[in-house]
Amino acid sequence: MDTMITTEQLTKKYKNFTSVNSVSLHIRKGSIYGFLGPNGAGKSTTMKMLLGLTAPTKGSFIIDGKHFPNDRMAVLREIGSFIESPSFYANLTGRENLDIIRRILKLPESSVEDALELVGLTEFGGRLAKNYSLGMKQRLGLAGALLGRPPILILDEPTNGLDPSGIHEIRNLIKSLPELYDCTVLISSHMLSEIELMADDIGILNHGRLLFEGSLDELRQSALQAGFSSDNLEEMFLSLIEKDNAARKQRAQL
Structure with a gap:
């Protein structure tokens, strides 16, 4: 290998x-x-x-x-990365936070929904990040790492x-x-x-x-x-x- x-x-x-x-x-x-x-x-x-x-x-x-x-x-x-505790814009939704990363990486819009689905956050994508539990924030950080399936x-x-x-x-x-x-x-x-x-x-x-x-x-x-x-x-x-x-x-x- x-x-x-x-x-x-x-x-x-x-x-x-x-x-x-x-x-x-x-x-x-x-x-x-x-x-x-x-x-x-x-x-x-x-x-x-x-x-x-x-x-x-x-x-x-x-x-x-x-x-x-x-x-x-x-x-x-x-490389997709998740280092230490990820930080997000508290007054944006999980979906909006991921979309910022997507735009920086110049990925297709569909990559956000793909990442949310991979980590089981699809139904919470519209919730403000400040209202996420610690566990949900960890999932959102992992979704950010998975954007575009690096x-x-x-x-x-x-x-x-x-x-x-x-x-x-x-x-x-x-x-x-x-x-x-x-x-x-x-x-x-x-x-x-x-x-x-x-x-x-x-x-x-x-x-x-x-x-x-x-x-x-x-x-x-x-x-x-x-x-x-x-x-x-x-x-x-x-x-x-x-x-x-x-x-x-x-x-x-x-």
Whole structure:
């Protein structure tokens, strides 16, 4: 399978703090890639670099054969994104908010209704955004990312604020997207059980460094070889993080 997103030694430093440290990702075309890590691990910063929202200090990346920053606009036209909590014009309807994005992207009018239908907001499209629940705002943010059915989706915590039923619906939607219109999904979440049900491949960050990249089966094999439990993703994830934190602490004491 071809690689849709490749990063090479991607690094982001802020004065004396390194948020992302020499991260090399390989995200397969048509896959769902679960991007995991504790708070402050560098997931959102990595995603923002891929979206051109912050510049790398070092390293490079290629998206769909296009090099950043030389092909910046061509790259961004292929990506739908949902980063952190999306913001909307409170006094406009959900449909009107999406229409603003549609006009900027120069997409057909039908793309708004298509996106609303995909996330289950068709009947609420005429409601003012200020009257949306948190869960509905998350859905509207996802609808914005899906406008025009882009070949690449970058989703940061898309199920935040959703009730169990909403999480189930959004998970099933995300799982269906690669087959539905041949897209590639990079998704971060703190809900590891959800990632386990969705992802083809996993990348695990801690303190800006990539600890693991590969399939869930490869992660299980790696966990077993290291003597960790491989019963579920959460246990494997915590074992890797704890081992890395202990090693970092030991190095700091030397």
